[in-house]
Amino acid sequence: MTLTQRYRFIYKPLVFTACLLPLAWLACGAFGWLGVSLGADPVKELEHEAGKTALNLLLLTLAVTPVRELTGLSQLVRLRRMLGLFAFFYVVLHFAIYLVLDLELNFATLGGDIAKRPYITIGFTALLLLIPLAITSTNGMMRRLGRRWQQLHRLVYLIAILGVWHFYWQVKRDIREPLIYVGILALLLGYRVVRAWRRRRAAAALQRGAAAPTAAITSRSGSATAPERT
Amino acid sequence: MRFRVPRIAPSEITPQEVYLSRRALLAGALATGASAVLPAAEPSPQGAPLNFTVNSQYSVKETPNKFEEITTYNNFYEFGTDKDSPSHEAHTLRTRPWSVNVYGEAEVHGTFDLEDLLKGQALEERIYRFRCVEAWSMVVPWVGIPLSNLLQRFKPTSRAKYVEFTTLYDPRQMPGQRVPVLTWPYVEGLRIDEAMHPLTLMVVGLYGRVLPNQDGAPLRLIVPWKYGFKGIKSIVKIGFTAVQPRTAWNVAAPDEYGFYANVNPQVDHPRWSQASERRIGAPFLAARRPTLPFNGYADQVASLYQGMDLRRYF
Numbered sequence: 001m002t003l004t005q006r007y008r009f010i011y012k013p014l015v016f017t018a019c020l021l022p023l024a025w026l027a028c029g030a031f032g033w034l035g036v037s038l039g040a041d042p043v044k045e046l047e048h049e050a051g052k053t054a055l056n057l058l059l060l061t062l063a064v065t066p067v068r069e070l071t072g073l074s075q076l077v078r079l080r081r082m083l084g085l086f087a088f089f090y091v092v093l094h095f096a097i098y099l100v101l102d103l104e105l106n107f108a109t110l111g112g113d114i115a116k117r118p119y120i121t122i123g124f125t126a127l128l129l130l131i132p133l134a135i136t137s138t139n140g141m142m143r144r145l146g147r148r149w150q151q152l153h154r155l156v157y158l159i160a161i162l163g164v165w166h167f168y169w170q171v172k173r174d175i176r177e178p179l180i181y182v183g184i185l186a187l188l189l190g191y192r193v194v195r196a197w198r199r200r201r202a203a204a205a206l207q208r209g210a211a212a213p214t215a216a217i218t219s220r221s222g223s224a225t226a227p228e229r230t
Numbered sequence: 231m232r233f234r235v236p237r238i239a240p241s242e243i244t245p246q247e248v249y250l251s252r253r254a255l256l257a258g259a260l261a262t263g264a265s266a267v268l269p270a271a272e273p274s275p276q277g278a279p280l281n282f283t284v285n286s287q288y289s290v291k292e293t294p295n296k297f298e299e300i301t302t303y304n305n306f307y308e309f310g311t312d313k314d315s316p317s318h319e320a321h322t323l324r325t326r327p328w329s330v331n332v333y334g335e336a337e338v339h340g341t342f343d344l345e346d347l348l349k350g351q352a353l354e355e356r357i358y359r360f361r362c363v364e365a366w367s368m369v370v371p372w373v374g375i376p377l378s379n380l381l382q383r384f385k386p387t388s389r390a391k392y393v394e395f396t397t398l399y400d401p402r403q404m405p406g407q408r409v410p411v412l413t414w415p416y417v418e419g420l421r422i423d424e425a426m427h428p429l430t431l432m433v434v435g436l437y438g439r440v441l442p443n444q445d446g447a448p449l450r451l452i453v454p455w456k457y458g459f460k461g462i463k464s465i466v467k468i469g470f471t472a473v474q475p476r477t478a479w480n481v482a483a484p485d486e487y488g489f490y491a492n493v494n495p496q497v498d499h500p501r502w503s504q505a506s507e508r509r510i511g512a513p514f515l516a517a518r519r520p521t522l523p524f525n526g527y528a529d530q531v532a533s534l535y536q537g538m539d540l541r542r543y544f
Contacts, residue, residue: 039314040303040510041366043517102508104518109503117501170501172364173482174311174411 007078015079019086022053023093043101050097054090055167055181057083058160062188069195081137084156088134091127091163119169126162129155157192160185275326276442280435282353282373288429289357290526295368297437299511304444305362306463307411308397308404315406316444323403323464325448334470335390338383344448347383348434351375355438356431361493361525363457367507372452373435378426381468386422390470393425394418395451395462404464412478418462419475419489420453421534429454429530433461455524455531457491488544492535493525497544 001009026046028036038045061083068076103109113120133153135141142149164185168178302317309319328344353373360368381393399415401407407414424430431452434441441447446463453460459479469475479487486500495505508517524531535543 040299041313041508043508043514044366101514102518104515106506106518109506112503116498117503119501173307174409176409 003075007075011079012082015082019057019082022049022090026050043097047094047097047102050090050094051167054087054094055163057087057090058156058163059181059184059188061087062156062160062185066188066191085134085137088130091130095124095127119166122162122169123166126159126166129159129162133159157189160189275440276447278440280353280373280438280440282355282435282438285354285356289355289371290359290369292357292359292369294357294371294437295511300368300370300436301442301444303368303510305364305458306406306444306446308406308414308416308464309444310406311409311411319405320443322405323398323443323447325443325464328448328466330449330465331467332384332469333467334394335387335472336470337385337387347380348375351379353435355435358431358452358454359525359527360452360454360458361507361521363459363487363491363499363504365499365502365504365507365521366510367519367521368510371437372431372433373438373441374431374433374452376428377430377432377451378428380432381425384468384470386470389472390422392471392474393420393422394467394469394471394475395465396467396469397462398464398466412482416462416478417475418451418460418477419471420451420460422470423534424453427531427534429527455493455527457487457493459487460491490535490540490543492531492540492544493521494523494540494544495521496523497541 026049028034029038061080064076064080068074114124164181167181171178303313304316306316309316329341330347331341332339355371355373357371360370395418397416433450433452436445449465450463451461477489480489498504504521506518507521509519
């Protein structure tokens with residue numbers, strides 16, 4: 001079996017199934033199947049669990065690149081789109097539960113919440129920003145957008161920050177759990193900052209190396225190749 | 231489409247054998263050790279039936295929430311911050327013997343055994359609306375005595391402008407107190423006229439039986455026109471003060487939780503609306519209802535706040 005076949009017939013179906021497990025659990029809780037109970041306030045539980053699953057998947061999506069680079073398992077990128085789309089799915093589910101089961105389709109309250117409550121404003125913003133990413137997730141769109149695809153999909157960093165902030169902000173007093181999310185997000189984004197900084201330094205060194213012979217000759221003429229770090 | 235919460239017998243929530251056996255162990259330890267200084271532990275009276283009369287004049291006509299709902303959905307941070315934590319963790323609380331210290335601007339001071347405090351007091355059942363600051367609500371059949379009946383025994387002086395209540399502080403019994411989510415011990419307070427109002431109840435029971443630990447046993451406050459956090463649980467101190475008590479949630483987040491905390495649909499919490507609430511246990515898509523001023527008790531209590539700017543004194 002080739003690697004591509006293994007991804008298509010084993011790994012992807014496995015990840016797909018795993019991503020559906022939280023949905024299955026929520027459905028069992030909602031309908032009382034298999035003895036799953038969501039406690040005295042099932043609406044809040046459904047709302048919170050869908051939201052947390054979305055955040056978990058968003059962070060998993062962001063973990064793909066660091067894990068690939070640190071382990072050399074570069075094929076993992078094949079799973080990233082599925083994780084990202086499932087994150088979007090659970091964000092939409094989270095919003096639907098909030099609108100239908102929590103607000104009971106009271107659109108006036110929805111408007112007031114989005115306008116007046118900062119944590120809902122930023123959560124809703126994150127949801128809106130995910131829409132173009134989901135729409136442009138196809139191979140066709142990737143080809144069509146070319147370089148701009150990557151630029152567009154860097155929005156996911158902002159979305160993740162908004163999502164974690166949204167969680168942090170709605171907690172009443174006990175911030176321990178949202179702080180774990182803040183920590184993981186900081187690691188994932190910090191990894192990229194360090195990597196970008198290293199790359200820039202390496203590029204500068206390379207440039208310096210390449211420019212050195214001429215720099216020796218033209219060193220009097222300017223500071224264009226002046227070393228920033230030695 | 232309707233959620234079903236499985237019926238749980240009260241004995242299943244906190245198996246009595248568990249704490250009875252713990253109590254036996256403890257009693258043994260006390261007998262061999264510090265029995266001279268510490269009073270012997272008594273069996274938990276949790277769930278024992280109470281003698282009371284029904285006060286229908288002060289009861290709402292709405293259907294009360296199920297016992298399971300009232301005893302598994304609790305904000306009692308002394309036993310963890312999840313709603314179901316207190317129902318799992320509160321069995322460590324020893325509610326007998328229990329004493330209450332009375333201090334401050336009153337003629338009678340001292341430490342009183344709870345049994346003595348309640349002796350001769352007629353228990354009443356009152357079905358009250360309960361509105362949490364988190365915008366959910368329940369209807370609860372409490373059993374207790376009007377707080378004024380209790381406070382009058384201590385003969386408060388004219389300098390007593392407020393009443394201050396304090397929860398037990400003992401991280402061994404209340405493991406949530408090891409986490410600094412609030413400043414422990416929990417403190418709450420009322421203006422003296424609020425405390426003396428006939429609706430203000432000192433609660434010792436629920437559904438006709440001794441109050442379960444997770445609901446604030448053995449002694450808790452219920453002020454039905456205020457947000458639930460004013461209803462301090464497991465009270466060990468009652469003080470009469472000239473100055474406004476520094477209450478736990480108000481100290482933790484003064485812009486979010488006021489001293490008065492009267493239920494008010496017109497004054498939103500900074501992070502969520504208070505205009506409506508969801509009734510716990512109500513069917514899907516029929517749980518949200520408008521929040522009433524003073525939680526529906528405006529006729530009885532609005533006069534207490536005449537001339538006050540309720541946006542400022544929220």
